[in-house]
Amino acid sequence: MKRILIVYHSQERGNTRRMAELVAKGCREVPDVEVEMINVNEQRVDMNVAEQADAYALGSPDYFTYMAGGLKTFFDDLCLADWAGKSVKAKPYVAFVTHGGGGDAIKSIHDLAEAMELTRVAPSVICQWAPTGSAIERSVQLGRALAEYAVKMG
Numbered sequence: 717m718k719r720i721l722i723v724y725h726s727q728e729r730g731n732t733r734r735m736a737e738l739v740a741k742g743c744r745e746v747p748d749v750e751v752e753m754i755n756v757n758e759q760r761v762d763m764n765v766a767e768q769a770d771a772y773a774l775g776s777p778d779y780f781t782y783m784a785g786g787l788k789t790f791f792d793d794l795c796l797a798d799w800a801g802k803s804v805k806a807k808p809y810v811a812f813v814t815h816g817g818g819g820d821a822i823k824s825i826h827d828l829a830e831a832m833e834l835t836r837v838a839p840s841v842i843c844q845w846a847p848t849g850s851a852i853e854r855s856v857q858l859g860r861a862l863a864e865y866a867v868k869m870g
């Protein structure tokens with residue numbers, strides 16, 4: 717059984733939560749995969765849970781052309797957990813962002829993912845407001861691609 721941890725910040729309108737749910741749907745289409753979703757605006761991620769994950773899906777609204785604070789705290793916690801000897805870095809990941817007209821916050825996620833030696837396994841999905849139209853299927857596909865990658869890793 718492979719464990720996918722979906723870490724997302726959603727607060728204002730639930731846009732990013734909606735996208736996270738679509739990513740989770742895609743993950744669950746792959747056999748032998750279990751999914752845990754954590755809204756880091758409501759709850760901090762336990763680093764034991766992060767350690768047990770085989771892959772991360774990371775989502776955020778664009779806040780001032782940067783990721784929102786909850787996701788940044790997740791990255792900070794990963795760094796500290798790594799220094800404490802936990803196996804939380806160097807995992808596969810995908811990323812998704814919602815925005816109100818910008819969307820460049822995706823770069824901040826990729827930068828910190830690189831710092832944590834995470835490997836991006838599919839192109840990111842960036843969407844204005846809540847996903848509609850093709851963004852719905854692209855979000856599902858993002859989750860499916862991550863889960864398939866995790867299963868193939870063995």
Ligand SMILES: Cc1cc2nc3c(=O)[nH]c(=O)nc-3n(C[C@H](O)[C@H](O)[C@H](O)COP(=O)(O)O)c2cc1C
Nearest residue numbers: 727728729730731732777778780781814816817818
């Ligand atoms: C504090 C704050 C800052 C924001 N900054 C930006 C921004 O710089 N660029 C942008 O396109 N949208 C910006 N937005 C809009 C959000 O990214 C957008 O509404 C997002 O979909 C909200 O996601 P949520 O409903 O999951 O919280 C901002 C919203 C808030 C509350």
